[in-house]
Amino acid sequence: MTTTAIFGSWLLIRRDGLPRIERDRWVLVEGNRIAAITASRPAADVTFDRPGRLVLPGLMNLHNHCFSEAIARSHTEDGRGRKGGRSIVYTVLLPLSKTALMVLNPRERLAVAQLGILQLLKGGATTVMEPFRNGLPEMFEAAEEMGLRFYGAPYLFSTADAKAGADGRVSYAGDDGEADLAAWNALYARWEGRADGRIRLAMSPHATDTCGPDLLRACAARARELDVPITTHLAQSDDEVATIRARHDGRSPAEYLDRLGLLAPDLLAAHCIASSDDDLRLMAARGATVLNCPRVFARAGRTAAFGRFAAHGLRTLVGTDGYNMDLLGELNAASLISKIAAGRAEVADSPTLVDAVTGQAAAAIKRPDLGVLAPGATADLTVVDMTHPHLQPLHDPVRALVALANRADIAQVMVDGRVLVDEGRYLAGDETAITREGAAAIERIWDLPEARAAFEEA
Numbered sequence: 342m343t344t345t346a347i348f349g350s351w352l353l354i355r356r357d358g359l360p361r362i363e364r365d366r367w368v369l370v371e372g373n374r375i376a377a378i379t380a381s382r383p384a385a386d387v388t389f390d391r392p393g394r395l396v397l398p399g400l401m402n403l404h405n406h407c408f409s410e411a412i413a414r415s416h417t418e419d420g421r422g423r424k425g426g427r428s429i430v431y432t433v434l435l436p437l438s439k440t441a442l443m444v445l446n447p448r449e450r451l452a453v454a455q456l457g458i459l460q461l462l463k464g465g466a467t468t469v470m471e472p473f474r475n476g477l478p479e480m481f482e483a484a485e486e487m488g489l490r491f492y493g494a495p496y497l498f499s500t501a502d503a504k505a506g507a508d509g510r511v512s513y514a515g516d517d518g519e520a521d522l523a524a525w526n527a528l529y530a531r532w533e534g535r536a537d538g539r540i541r542l543a544m545s546p547h548a549t550d551t552c553g554p555d556l557l558r559a560c561a562a563r564a565r566e567l568d569v570p571i572t573t574h575l576a577q578s579d580d581e582v583a584t585i586r587a588r589h590d591g592r593s594p595a596e597y598l599d600r601l602g603l604l605a606p607d608l609l610a611a612h613c614i615a616s617s618d619d620d621l622r623l624m625a626a627r628g629a630t631v632l633n634c635p636r637v638f639a640r641a642g643r644t645a646a647f648g649r650f651a652a653h654g655l656r657t658l659v660g661t662d663g664y665n666m667d668l669l670g671e672l673n674a675a676s677l678i679s680k681i682a683a684g685r686a687e688v689a690d691s692p693t694l695v696d697a698v699t700g701q702a703a704a705a706i707k708r709p710d711l712g713v714l715a716p717g718a719t720a721d722l723t724v725v726d727m728t729h730p731h732l733q734p735l736h737d738p739v740r741a742l743v744a745l746a747n748r749a750d751i752a753q754v755m756v757d758g759r760v761l762v763d764e765g766r767y768l769a770g771d772e773t774a775i776t777r778e779g780a781a782a783i784e785r786i787w788d789l790p791e792a793r794a795a796f797e798e799a
Contacts, residue, residue, distance in 0.1 A: 345370040345758065346385035347724065349396030351738045352378065354714050355700060360692050362738060368396055370720040373537070373758035377716055387760075393728035394752060395738045397695070398712050399467025399721025400668050401702035403492070404572070404611045404632040404660030407457025407480065408450075408473050409438040411663070411783050412792075418640060429641075430577070433795045441786045442476040449782035454483035456779025459767055460666040462489060464748040467721040467756045468702070468711060470494055470572060470609070470660075472545045475524045481532045485540050488761045488769055490721060492706070494545035494572055495528050497521040497560055499553040518556035522563065529567070539757055541569070543609075548574035549594040550584045557601050564607065570706050571603065572632070575610035582615045595620035604629050609705060611660070614638060614645045621653040630705045631655050633697075634662035635674045647697070648679030648688035656705060659697050667748040668698060669725075676743050691743040724753035 352366045369377040369385060377383065382390075413433055442450070454477070461469050468490040473480050475495035484491035499518045529542050544564035546552040552560075552573075564571045576582055576594045585594045595616055598604045606628035613621070613631050624631070631650040638645040650657040661671050672694045679689035703712025710719040725742060727733075729750055732741050754762035761769055786792055 342372045343387065343758070344376070344383075344385040345387045345389070345720075345755075345760070346383050347389045347394075347396060347722065347753070347755075348382075348391065349394050349724070350392050350727070351395045352714055353395070353397045353695065353699070353739070354378070360696050360700065360739070366396075368714060368722065370722075370755070370758050373720050375714065375716055375718045375720050378714060389753070389763075391726075391752070393726060395725045395727050395742065396714065397723045397725065398699045398703075398714050398718075399490070399754070399756065400465045400698045400723045401468040401658075401712060402461065402464075402466040402660050402666075402668050402698065403468075403470040403609060403658050403702055403705065404634055404662055405457075405461065405466075405469055405471050405666065406434075406473065406663030407461070407471060407666075408441070408453055408477060409434040409663065410637075411453055411457060411779070412437045412441060412786055414783075437786060437792055437795060438474055440789065440791060442474055444785065444789065445782055447479060449778075449785065450477060451479040451483055452775070452778040452782045454479045455487065455770075455775050456783075457663070457666070458483050458487045458489050459770075459772060459775050459779075462487070462754050462762055462767060463751060463765070464661070464666045464668050465723045465725070465751040465754060466666075466668050467723060467754060468492070468708075470543055470570070470706075472496060472543075472547075472572060472611075475521060475528065478528060478532075481528070481535070481540060485536045487767075488539075488756050488759055490539050490711075490756050492541045492543045492570065493528070493532065494543040495521075495525050496545050496547045497525060497556060498547050498551050499556050500551060516553075518553065518559070522556070522559055526563075529569075537757070543570040543572050545571075546573050548577065548581065549597055550581045554601055557598070557603055561601070561603050570609055571607050572609040572611065573598075573603075575613050576615040576620065577612035579615050593617065593620050595623055599623060599627065606630075609658075611662075612638075612645065613650065614643060618653070621650060621655060625654040629655070631657045632660045633657050633675060634660045634664070634671070635678045636671055637662040637664040639674065639678060640664065644678055644682050646679045646682035646689075647675040647694070648683050651689065651693065652683075656701055657697060658702050658705060659694065669742065669746045669748055669750070672698065672743045673745075673747070691737075691740045694743050695739055720755060720758040722753065722755040723751065724755075725750050726752040
């Protein structure tokens with residue numbers, strides 16, 4: 342069994358249930374577990390003695406889209422592709438990701454998946470929950486091969502061919518729910534628990550406006566039978582809210598899920614930006630979790646404030662949504678957007694935000710072995726180099742991490758006791774080749790006539 346010792350000038354631990362900083366400590370890893378945290382240098386097979394590092398529990402990013410957002414990258418900024426100023430979900434992301442699965446061959450799909458996972462790892466994430474179309478099993482293959490701790494969340498739709506009309510309302514074509522649940526079960530049978538438990542599944546009905554009641558009930562029942570997390574998109578646009586109110590007797594999306602029994606502690610609901618205060622109070626009462634991805638909405642001029650959700654007593658986590666897979670940058674955005682929205686500097690403080698991607702994220706998926714630096718915990722670590730000029734002089738490393746750091750400061754990433762990133766470089770593959778091949782595959786999609794039409798100016 343290989344032993345690894347990592348020195349941290351600062352370590353983020355938990356004491357009395359709260360994150361705390363300890364100075365000048367060693368983390369000793371044996372196999373895939375943390376064996377000890379000591380003040381003295383331990384004997385180990387491999388030693389990393391680099392002062393000026395902040396050692397964190399492995400950062401957890403529980404909402405990301407490697408594939409669909411790669412298709413939109415550098416096309417949908419500055420309002421492009423937003424027909425009538427509406428969401429790009431049904432005009433760009435869903436239709437083009439479906440086309441991409443038909444046009445790209447398995448090797449090309451794998452290349453896109455590898456490019457996304459490379460960005461996630463270099464952005465400091467050790468655990469990722471990734472919703473994607475169920476025709477993309479290459480996401481599991483890439484995560485297994487590249488070393489990421491991965492909760493794959495293949496989508497289920499009542500219709501996989503959702504269309505948004507000029508009024509923004511989503512219409513259905515056919516009923517794919519039964520076939521999608523069968524596809525999810527097949528992926529579960531193949532991938533659940535692979536790579537010594539590093540590869541897992543989550544149940545992912547796509548959204549309230551693309552999933553009917555029968556499918557949502559079936560998803561919840563199957564997820565609870567298997568004890569897997571449930572994740573969905575909830576109130577991610579005003580049009581979604583209007584659609585659900587029209588279909589379901591004036592209920593909001595949160596009330597719709599509550600009536601079906603999905604609004605519960607095992608639900609991780611992404612975005613929720615169009616939720617009312619009453620919706621958020623209902624979600625908090627039911628113990629649901631909000632997955633806050635502020636930058637993707639800031640791109641469209643919309644506020645998605647971490648502080649608003651947290652103020653209602655909701656467990657609120659931070660994810661990247663695939664738009665810019667820099668988890669430290671996303672924490673910074675969550676902080677600034679919350680402070681602007683509330684008009685108060687003390688909301689969304691740094692310790693709370695770091696806890697949102699460590700201890701709170703681990704609790705949301707019932708993984709007490711993750712999100713903490715402690716003997717016996719799984720050896721997932723994120724190490725940040727705090728010696729850069731933009732982080733000096735340094736008084737409070739947690740405040741500096743949220744206010745000033747970014748993915749370029751990620752020094753090391755360890756998953757399951759294996760160092761995958763060291764001094765900012767991915768060790769288990771050729772970064773240049775992964776980037777080149779993934780980008781080339783996406784550019785094939787951009788060349789399609791339907792892609793050019795989707796990216797036209799609004």
